[in-house]
Amino acid sequence: MARQTSDAKREIFSSRFAFVAAAIGMAVGTGNIWRFPRDVGAGGGGVFIIAVVLANLVWAIPLLMAESLLGSRSRLGTIGAFRAFMGRKFAWMGGFMAVVTVGILFYYTVICGWAIRYFVYAVSGKFSSGVGRKQTQQLWDDFVGNPAQTLLFHVVAALLVGFVVLRGLKGGLEKVLNITVPMLFVVLVLLAIRAMTLTGSDEGLRYLFVPDWSKMLDGEMWLGAFVQMAFSTGAGWGLYLTYSVYMRKKEDFALNSGIVVAGNHLASMLAGIAVICTVFAVQSPQYAEEAVAAGDQGLMFVYLAALFGQIPGGTWFFGPLFFLVLVLAGLSSLIAMMELAVRNVIDLGVKRKKAVVAIVLLTLVGGVPSALDLDVLTNQDNVWGVGLLISGLFAAIAMMRFGLERARRALDLTSDFKVGAWWKVLIGLFPLMFAVVFGWFMYLSITDSSQTWYDPFQTFSIGTMVLQWTVLFVVMLLLNNLFARKTSRSSLTTDGDEQASPTHQGEAV
Amino acid sequence: MDAETVIWTLILFGGTVLAVVWLGYVAWRKERESTADGNGAEPSAE
Numbered sequence: 001m002a003r004q005t006s007d008a009k010r011e012i013f014s015s016r017f018a019f020v021a022a023a024i025g026m027a028v029g030t031g032n033i034w035r036f037p038r039d040v041g042a043g044g045g046g047v048f049i050i051a052v053v054l055a056n057l058v059w060a061i062p063l064l065m066a067e068s069l070l071g072s073r074s075r076l077g078t079i080g081a082f083r084a085f086m087g088r089k090f091a092w093m094g095g096f097m098a099v100v101t102v103g104i105l106f107y108y109t110v111i112c113g114w115a116i117r118y119f120v121y122a123v124s125g126k127f128s129s130g131v132g133r134k135q136t137q138q139l140w141d142d143f144v145g146n147p148a149q150t151l152l153f154h155v156v157a158a159l160l161v162g163f164v165v166l167r168g169l170k171g172g173l174e175k176v177l178n179i180t181v182p183m184l185f186v187v188l189v190l191l192a193i194r195a196m197t198l199t200g201s202d203e204g205l206r207y208l209f210v211p212d213w214s215k216m217l218d219g220e221m222w223l224g225a226f227v228q229m230a231f232s233t234g235a236g237w238g239l240y241l242t243y244s245v246y247m248r249k250k251e252d253f254a255l256n257s258g259i260v261v262a263g264n265h266l267a268s269m270l271a272g273i274a275v276i277c278t279v280f281a282v283q284s285p286q287y288a289e290e291a292v293a294a295g296d297q298g299l300m301f302v303y304l305a306a307l308f309g310q311i312p313g314g315t316w317f318f319g320p321l322f323f324l325v326l327v328l329a330g331l332s333s334l335i336a337m338m339e340l341a342v343r344n345v346i347d348l349g350v351k352r353k354k355a356v357v358a359i360v361l362l363t364l365v366g367g368v369p370s371a372l373d374l375d376v377l378t379n380q381d382n383v384w385g386v387g388l389l390i391s392g393l394f395a396a397i398a399m400m401r402f403g404l405e406r407a408r409r410a411l412d413l414t415s416d417f418k419v420g421a422w423w424k425v426l427i428g429l430f431p432l433m434f435a436v437v438f439g440w441f442m443y444l445s446i447t448d449s450s451q452t453w454y455d456p457f458q459t460f461s462i463g464t465m466v467l468q469w470t471v472l473f474v475v476m477l478l479l480n481n482l483f484a485r486k487t488s489r490s491s492l493t494t495d496g497d498e499q500a501s502p503t504h505q506g507e508a509v
Numbered sequence: 510m511d512a513e514t515v516i517w518t519l520i521l522f523g524g525t526v527l528a529v530v531w532l533g534y535v536a537w538r539k540e541r542e543s544t545a546d547g548n549g550a551e552p553s554a555e
Binding site: 202250256273 | 510511513514517518520521522525526528529532533535536539540543
């Protein structure tokens with residue numbers, strides 16, 4: 001195993017802004033742009049937003065703080081962090097978390113490729129005034145039906161992100177994210193202002209923000225809110241853990257987590273205004289209902305794309321901006337996913353350069369099935385999306401094994417906001433929240449008449465999820481000893497601070 | 510735009526903007542204080 005000497009210096013974020021910008025970039029993804037507006041509409045407008053805020057407070061913030069402690073105190077990726085906090089028998093949990101996120105990395109690269117393709121379409125004036133829904137539908141069908149195109153843009157996305165991650169924290173991630181994340185917010189604000197100033201946009205605002213109180217006691221609405229929050233904030237993915245590896249020592253866990261969650265929520269709200277107000281203002285409420293029911297890609301690439309030609313400045317300015325937002329949001333999340341994979345490989349004793357090349361090649365190959373077949377992509381989205389809930393549970397269990405009071409004291413030590421008993425209660429309750437959300441998911445899958453729930457070869461069945469998770473569990477358990485040996489570090493001190501050299505294995509000095 | 514829409518937009522969207530601005534301000538102030546105390550920065554690899 002390649003170890004660096006103790007005089008080597010570790011890479012850390014140069015400022016709190018850099019860390020927070022990277023973390024917000026990690027959290028804000030395509031889901032904020034195309035899933036949140038649809039979920040809000042289906043979930044009863046303001047009621048859904050209130051439920052998401054609550055979910056952020058009881059689930060996302062405590063879990064992000066836990067991830068932050070895992071990463072910043074172990075100074076290792078997910079595998080090493082679980083090894084350090086839980087002992088050598090539990091390194092496989094970090095491996096499970098890593099592979100679930102890598103499973104997402106594979107198909108998410110394909111999605112980012114779509115966004116890049118549509119940005120190119122928009123810049124080349126494809127969405128002009130004569131283009132309607134039939135033409136955009138045809139364009140979408142032609143694009144996803146052309147393997148050369150989907151594969152080409154999958155490769156473009158993977159190489160772009162690989163290049164950034166190859167350059168390391170300071171030279172790559174920080175430089176790029178310090179620019180792209182603020183740019184993402186500036187463009188979102190521009191788009192929201194444009195949408196709100198269109199005649200008829202007030203119907204969109206009503207649809208988004210006025211609560212439909214009849215949904216308040218609807219279990220599916222609450223499930224939707226928790227799932228939206230879990231996917232959107234990145235809590236439990238291991239991504240925040242990975243960025244926390246590069247956190248300065250005296251960093252504020254509570255405040256940073258709060259800013260990341262609030263920033264992510266703001267991005268969702270701005271995207272919701274931009275998308276829904278545009279659809280309501282330019283078309284009839286019936287078209288709007290159809291659009292939000294058309295699925296994530298249908299809303300963005302078919303229904304919304306058909307409207308740009310009808311908005312003043314839409315073809316050459318606002319259309320490209322919409323897809324630019326999608327590209328920026330997608331790539332900033334993709335960077336975090338690739339860094340998570342690379343960090344773990346580095347911890348296993350491989351140099352960054354080799355680790356990046358290996359992960360990019362793996363991503364190129366792993367994404368091919370999703371690039372060629374939308375059903376595979378949907379299946380992977382479902383399997384690893386729900387798998388993230390399990391990853392989140394592992395993070396909570398790691399805190400419990402480490403000791404909730406011990407972890408709380410470690411968090412409180414450098415937090416400006418008091419980390420009190422509330423954090424222990426929420427992490428302690430996490431398995432219960434997990435059981436409710438996960439159980440509800442399983443119940444919905446079993447009662448879905450369009451699928452045979454136990455059939456492992458159906459897109460949304462429990463069978464396909466359990467089969468793929470089981471394979472992963474078995475492989476990770478078999479690799480546990482190897483993981484434990486390679487990521488071995490000295491034990492943590494009482495307050496959770498690290499005793500080990502902060503040097504990263506494999507990092508160029 | 511009707512009053513109900515304005516009120517709920519202000520509460521839910523305006524509230525989010527306020528939360529981000531407030532948290533951002535607190536973070537900026539703490540960062541400035543810690544930098545002044547010499548505790549803000551750590552040596553980096555570069």
